[in-house]
Amino acid sequence: MLFFTQCFGAVLDLIHLRFQHYKAKRVFSAAGQLVCVVNPTHSLKYAPTRCTAAQASTEQGTLPPCHHHEAVHDPQLVPCTCPLFSCPWEGHLEVVVSHLRQTHRINILQGAEIVFLATDMHLPAPTDWIIMHSCLGHQFLLVLRKQEKYEGHPQFFATMMLIGTPTQANNFTYRLELNRNQRRLKWEATPRSILECVDSVISDGDCLVLNTSLAQLFSDNGSLAIGIAITTSKVHSSEAEV
Amino acid sequence: MLFFTQCFGAVLDLIHLRFQHYKAKRVFSAAGQLVCVVNPTHSLKYAPTRCTAAQASTEQGTLPPCHHHEAVHDPQLVPCTCPLFSCPWEGHLEVVVSHLRQTHRINILQGAEIVFLATDMHLPAPTDWIIMHSCLGHQFLLVLRKQEKYEGHPQFFATMMLIGTPTQANNFTYRLELNRNQRRLKWEATPRSILECVDSVISDGDCLVLNTSLAQLFSDNGSLAIGIAITTSKVHSSEAEV
Numbered sequence: 001m002l003f004f005t006q007c008f009g010a011v012l013d014l015i016h017l018r019f020q021h022y023k024a025k026r027v028f029s030a031a032g033q034l035v036c037v038v039n040p041t042h043s044l045k046y047a048p049t050r051c052t053a054a055q056a057s058t059e060q061g062t063l064p065p066c067h068h069h070e071a072v073h074d075p076q077l078v079p080c081t082c083p084l085f086s087c088p089w090e091g092h093l094e095v096v097v098s099h100l101r102q103t104h105r106i107n108i109l110q111g112a113e114i115v116f117l118a119t120d121m122h123l124p125a126p127t128d129w130i131i132m133h134s135c136l137g138h139q140f141l142l143v144l145r146k147q148e149k150y151e152g153h154p155q156f157f158a159t160m161m162l163i164g165t166p167t168q169a170n171n172f173t174y175r176l177e178l179n180r181n182q183r184r185l186k187w188e189a190t191p192r193s194i195l196e197c198v199d200s201v202i203s204d205g206d207c208l209v210l211n212t213s214l215a216q217l218f219s220d221n222g223s224l225a226i227g228i229a230i231t232t233s234k235v236h237s238s239e240a241e242v
Numbered sequence: 243m244l245f246f247t248q249c250f251g252a253v254l255d256l257i258h259l260r261f262q263h264y265k266a267k268r269v270f271s272a273a274g275q276l277v278c279v280v281n282p283t284h285s286l287k288y289a290p291t292r293c294t295a296a297q298a299s300t301e302q303g304t305l306p307p308c309h310h311h312e313a314v315h316d317p318q319l320v321p322c323t324c325p326l327f328s329c330p331w332e333g334h335l336e337v338v339v340s341h342l343r344q345t346h347r348i349n350i351l352q353g354a355e356i357v358f359l360a361t362d363m364h365l366p367a368p369t370d371w372i373i374m375h376s377c378l379g380h381q382f383l384l385v386l387r388k389q390e391k392y393e394g395h396p397q398f399f400a401t402m403m404l405i406g407t408p409t410q411a412n413n414f415t416y417r418l419e420l421n422r423n424q425r426r427l428k429w430e431a432t433p434r435s436i437l438e439c440v441d442s443v444i445s446d447g448d449c450l451v452l453n454t455s456l457a458q459l460f461s462d463n464g465s466l467a468i469g470i471a472i473t474t475s476k477v478h479s480s481e482a483e484v
């Protein structure tokens with residue numbers, strides 16, 4: 001009996017996913033972009049002390065030791081960069097991607113331009129929508145977070161981090177674009193390195209920030225589609241012209 | 243003696259304005275855009291009842307009577323649309339521009355693309371930076387407002403309103419662009435009609451919204467440069483392709 005119930009649940013999930021995917025394709029397929037449906041995860045990790053420590057040591061030029069492993073001082077090791085869970089893992093930067101895929105089940109997508117379709121935007125904060133994006137020979141982590149910076153007023157924060165060093169990150173520009181209801185919002189910036197800690201990027205507000213009312217204007221039936229493009233970096237035109 | 247003090251004050255003001263203008267030109271002159279230095283005005287008008295009444299009557303298809311003139315019911319008359327002052331004036335839509343220029347000293351600029359340079363961004367909320375923009379045979383009102391929606395957390399709201407009817411407004415698209423520190427933020431939308439009341443557009447959050455931290459990232463020495471462009475409306479590309 002339990003088996004049949006589980007099967008039925010799985011079929012329902014598949015139908016739901018198919019419906020979400022169809023909805024996204026309807027909006028974006030003409031542009032020939034890959035649409036990825038991203039389901040929310042209730043964030044379980046809010047450990048500011050760890051981030052502060054990580055950031056301080058990154059600024060000093062050493063890689064941050066994980067607070068679960070105070071005794072380990074190998075500067076080649078980085079802690080788990082998953083924004084969702086406080087995870088005791090640490091390892092070399094080159095294996096962070098496989099750790100995130102295997103342990104935290106974060107999907108990875110290929111392609112220069114993709115559409116990130118975050119579902120169930122109404123869920124209460126704190127909630128994260130996360131995906132990895134493989135492009136131009138590197139992997140990026142896209143994080144959309146619903147968080148209450150001011151109590152009772154949830155906001156959405158979206159940023160892209162390179163799974164690499166800050167020097168490597170400076171070679172790229174990422175663009176996030178929302179387009180609906182005759183409104184368009186574009187954010188372009190240099191990605192931060194995953195070593196800089198996504199929590200501090202979001203608390204600094206140095207990312208795409210949406211109030212609930214704007215998020216609703218850009219949403220379609222509770223889902224928010226964000227167009228993502230990554231290019232190799234060039235100085236922004238009007239700054240270059242100075 | 244008073245005369246000399248005033249003369250000295252005027253000369254200092256001129257030097258300050260010249261310096262601001264030079265600063266803006268340094269950033270934007272290469273693009274051949276007209277730079278307009280806009281000084282802040284501490285907002286004296288917060289009268290939500292008037293706006294609610296105005297909006298309700300606009301939705302019903304009649305033009306809003308001003309609350310200072312309850313007895314007047316001429317549907318051809320509109321109240322003063324100045325976002326800064328509670329002004330008892332009312333008149334025909336065609337003379338709103340000259341009223342705003344003459345009575346409220348709001349500057350008007352010509353050109354398809356201009357740069358709005360708001361000075362003294364650090365001033366406490368509520369503060370408004372306002373200018374009129376003449377383009378494509380119509381006049382637009384650009385409002386940048388610093389306001390505390392959540393106490394202790396000021397935000398910046400920027401929107402463009404057509405000094406015309408909602409039907410006329412649907413023929414245009416406006417773009418606001420911030421570009422500094424390797425970050426770029428663009429907002430594109432259909433302007434609202436001045437009859438819809440700027441206060442409600444801002445309280446709905448249907449405009450470009452900046453947290454203080456983002457505003458600081460885009461500011462240069464306390465001034466925020468916003469590139470403005472107005473075009474005749476076309477359906478946004480990805481929506482048209484559906």
